[in-house]
Amino acid sequence: MGDVNRQWRLARRPRGEAAKDDFEFVEAAVPRTLRPGEILIRNRYLSLDPYMRWRMDDAKSYAPPVAIDDPMVGSTIAEVVRSDDSAFRPGQMVLAQGGWQDYAVASSSSLRIVDEAVEPTAFLNVLGSPGFTAYAGLMKIGMPKQGQTVVVGAATGPVGSMVGQLAKRAGCRAVAIAGGPEKCRLAVDHFGFDAAVDHRGGDLAGDLAKACPDGVDVYFENIGGRVLDAVLPLLNDFARIPVCGVVSQYDGDESDGTRLASVMRDTLVKRLSWRGFIVTDFAAHRGEFLEMITPLVKTGAIVSLEDVVDGLEHAPEAFIGLLKGRNRGKLVIHIA
Amino acid sequence: MGDVNRQWRLARRPRGEAAKDDFEFVEAAVPRTLRPGEILIRNRYLSLDPYMRWRMDDAKSYAPPVAIDDPMVGSTIAEVVRSDDSAFRPGQMVLAQGGWQDYAVASSSSLRIVDEAVEPTAFLNVLGSPGFTAYAGLMKIGMPKQGQTVVVGAATGPVGSMVGQLAKRAGCRAVAIAGGPEKCRLAVDHFGFDAAVDHRGGDLAGDLAKACPDGVDVYFENIGGRVLDAVLPLLNDFARIPVCGVVSQYDGDESDGTRLASVMRDTLVKRLSWRGFIVTDFAAHRGEFLEMITPLVKTGAIVSLEDVVDGLEHAPEAFIGLLKGRNRGKLVIHIA
CATH class of the missing domain: 3.40.50.720 (NAD(P)-binding Rossmann-like Domain)
Known part of the structure; x- marks a missing residue:
């Protein structure tokens, strides 16, 4: 485990289009102490999605805005690093709300173990x-x-x-x-x-x-x-x-x-x-969705397309490109 | 039975607001021959409703336009005059699509016998x-x-x-x-x-x-x-x-x-x-509606308000007033 947790934080609220200077890249300490029910995860893939632009604004919406100086939010596929919960073993892959950073502390109830027979990025895309x-x-x-x-x-x-x-x-x-x-x-x-x-x-x-x-x-x-x-x-x-x-x-x-x-x-x-x-209005139907779609993804009956960008450091420019329609498929950052 | 069937026909399509000259008052013959399943009715009350303005236009809508020179359409409370159908006896009161006229020929399937314990105009209003x-x-x-x-x-x-x-x-x-x-x-x-x-x-x-x-x-x-x-x-x-x-x-x-x-x-x-x-999209629920509301109307738990105008000859001016918001309650023409 490295000593440094690289994070993209929201530096300021965008005026109009999001710009690179709206984000700040900082090196924070990796969290060391966990409370009961908390799990330390290391993000491997980060999903970048248009809704994040909206979370940068301080406006009434269906989700609260990201606070200034907080890490940007986002779904990740992550590896369990440290866990006292027997349901989550170190090395296991999980779907998490890990954010734009290397490490995160997550509550066990927010994590979902992913089927390792499926390409991990699928859980940020067709199965996400x-x-x-x-x-x-x-x-x-x-x-x-x-x-x-x-x-x-x-x-x-x-x-x-x-x-x-x-x-x-x-x-x-x-x-x-x-x-x-x-x-x-x-x-x-x-x-x-x-x-x-x-x-x-x-x-x-x-x-x-x-x-x-x-x-x-x-x-x-x-x-x-x-x-x-x-x-x-x-x-x-x-x-x-x-x-x-x-x-x-x-x-x-x-x-x-x-x-x-x-x-x-x-x-x-x-x-x-x-x-x-x-x-999230349809959360009650997520089980039926996964049950129907997972086998179709495994057989290739449902296909997807991902643009994978290497390196957490490129997240803001990739995100800005996404908002301009520059990506072809689902945009995912490969963190490490 | 009189010899004359007074009718308000659509003379021309309105340009903008409906005007008196868009209608023509004519005296037609009372229909004498009935085909099987047809019933001759005499209209007693005519409902005037905003949707009729729309039926005067030749535009795509959910119901076909009234043809030029055809009688204006509308719901009526009518009396059965002549019927070969044992379900409809002369003198009985029915809800009909009788139009802006004294007499009409209706198919028995289009008529509904009304509860005579209720004020007849209620069937053009709260129960209509x-x-x-x-x-x-x-x-x-x-x-x-x-x-x-x-x-x-x-x-x-x-x-x-x-x-x-x-x-x-x-x-x-x-x-x-x-x-x-x-x-x-x-x-x-x-x-x-x-x-x-x-x-x-x-x-x-x-x-x-x-x-x-x-x-x-x-x-x-x-x-x-x-x-x-x-x-x-x-x-x-x-x-x-x-x-x-x-x-x-x-x-x-x-x-x-x-x-x-x-x-x-x-x-x-x-x-x-x-x-x-x-x-009409909810036609399947009309029975449940009548069952729930009819007793409430009889007891006065649900109230209504009608503006009753005497005389078929006043229908166009009453209708034009309706479109201008001049009525207080449901506008009904008392025909005879």
């Missing part, structure tokens, strides 16, 4: 919160039925790619919206979407209409703005819209022209259902 | 579509829980006043929004709302916030515009918003400033549910 977010939003709110059409934005991202795969398994037409021809190819060739529409392609509304000849029954909303504008006229009667995603996507002026009044009119005439959710 | 709309939207979508706060606009109208009474029966705080001090008094004194806010009072947002000290858990949306703007910041986590009402309420520029992006942000952060509905 992104996969479960897709599952909860699509299956519990979207309620896709055989033969219906499901549309999702950011379709090659960890949530969108899982939405597409689950939609296909439910017998639906799965339509991807992604940025650029490379991501569109990836959506169809790697994740099995029936069609992909490039939102930078110039005629988003027209292209999407062509890709959805029978309209849209479920729009998994995780992007907002122009994409939402393009989907609205295609929604069928009784369409469901699980609303997921990063709040800051709704902060800009992207949605020019689409006014609330027209959405309310459509909501009434088409009897649309909109429902905002975060994954 | 307005009451059932309130019941379906509040109980099936709004799902009010003891101690929560329910807000409804147009609160002295036939839907809003029933929403308030059902909210009180569910153990909720019921808050009315209405136009002018007289309607606000009516909401509290006659319909039993806990508080009423005058949307013409100058500080709608502030007054509503004072009337809802614990926020808003169910907003029965039937008015849009400035009222929606005032409710949005008060919505609690997991609030439900049944979206009901007249589509044309969303046609104007009332909702200035409230952009879709801010509603989507709130939908996500507060995990709001919005669901558009029309009452």
